[in-house]
Amino acid sequence: MRFFALTLENWRNFRTVKVPLQDRMFLVGPNAAGKSNLLDSMRFLRDLADPQGGFQRAVQQRGGVSQIRSLHARQYSDVIVSAVIDDAEGQRWTYMVAFSQDNNRRPVVRAEKVYRGDRQVLERPDGKDREDPNRLSQTALEQVNSNKDFRAVAEMLAQVRYLHLVPQLVREPERSVGRSRDPYGGDFLEQLARLQKERKKTFDSRMRRIRDALRVAVPQLKDLKLERDTRGVPHLRGLYEHWRPRAGWQTEDQFSDGTLRLMGLLWALLDGSAPLLLEEPELSLHAGVVRYLPAMMARLGRKVGRQVIVSSHSAELLSDQAIGAEEVLLLIPSREGTEVEVAADNSEVVALLEGGLPMAEAVLPRTAPKNSAQLSLFSE
């Protein structure tokens, strides 16, 4: 499955944007332009479709409709999230939801539409909704007895993965007790342990591949395993070579931020085949590692047909000559909200690339804050 296009109206920083999405996509823009918010719109669809989620919860988790609705929106206008999705068989689907809130600030679905190819399979509000307006507190997407004609869409969206691993949360899992599939890594080790218990062979083969890849970046790491302590809490153990003749096993609380983040990234890449949303994967990693991430994503994308959508500020990440202008989205803030432009539609960027400039030099200056030199005078 992959996202083919995304349309947002009044979603956070965005007044109206329509973006085409390739198998590999890089989002670049200044701080607070809305890179995470663009990724979050896809997470929102995932949360709608998630069996433990649903519309009310997805909106509440984001602080309510007033937090989601763009500051640039005209009063009382609906928030709209719409995605064109291709399923594994190449069938195209379009899912659209429009929502706002009622007088009691409760989230309300204003419209919901699904198309299979060109044929519409859902149109809401329908007669039943008009009879019983309470039905509009839920999307059809989240209801097993309403999504029969487009269950594939719900199942696909529920598989979307988002990762923004925070090493500190991996080291101190008690901070996020009770969370499952925590994108910040709170239950990362639990996820590993679950797979180890349920599908040992898959787990072992993934750990082997991760260990070999990690050893490229962290050569002193000789071995890696997952074990439960006496209380049953899973721990990563890494065997590090050092000056003592007998090298020592260390647990995750002694792993570096970079080691944990790279491990989380590698794990997420191997885990599943639905779109993967990655927030600044370059964080804590050496430039010599970051350079290879786009090639790694391209290769993985081809092998398992996985779409990877990445936000980044990294010149090294964008230094790969094989990143095409159609794979880069420029997020440019304006008075009317953030605008999103495919780099391939920007003639200047294309001319710079054709003139031999690396992607980083063609696009990053466009997304740098205008007066950043003033930051040097901060202490004045």
Add this chain to the structure above:
Amino acid sequence: MTPSVCLVVEGVTDLAILQRLLGELRVTVGPTHVTDGTAKLDRQLAGYNSASKYGPWLVVRDLDQDAACAPELLRGLLPEPAMHIRLRVAVRAVESWLLADGTAISRFLGVAKSRVPADPDVLVDPKGTIVSLARLSRRSEVKQMAPSPRSGRRVGPAYTDQIIHFAATGWRPVEAAKHSPSLSSTIRAIREWVVDGTPVCAEPE
């Protein structure tokens, strides 16, 4: 004296090619510098030259269209090389070294060997030749080494990882040297420079 060679290349695909080549020649590679093109490499050449007082440096650059021949470019870029630096120029680009192993690259790309130019050093644009060959392939992972029309790039999304993979696993440098004078003279220069994997350099005075 540093026991390994500091390596300077233009990009990560060139790095994979040089790592394979130096591995074959049993040269240990130390710190590597990736300059993302020739402009930065040329600008920093004086620095590499100066640093080579303290250890061996190998700098590999494409000739591209920057001079009529490699010696001319070398004279212009580094008229007075220090004792322990080797600046090698690939004619016209490092990709011609890959094409020079015609059997391996035709197998890798899935195209007939007769399609691969027999004399790659005369090609004006060897990278473009690899991309054109990739377009002829029936394999989708190879076809994607060619760019889409709107990308602004000379290569497609699969180019980097495919070339790295080929350089590391399929390409045979010594075989390729038989068909590329530029690669062959580079191998000769490196061999004369190293003994038992350690460059022969007199201690700096």
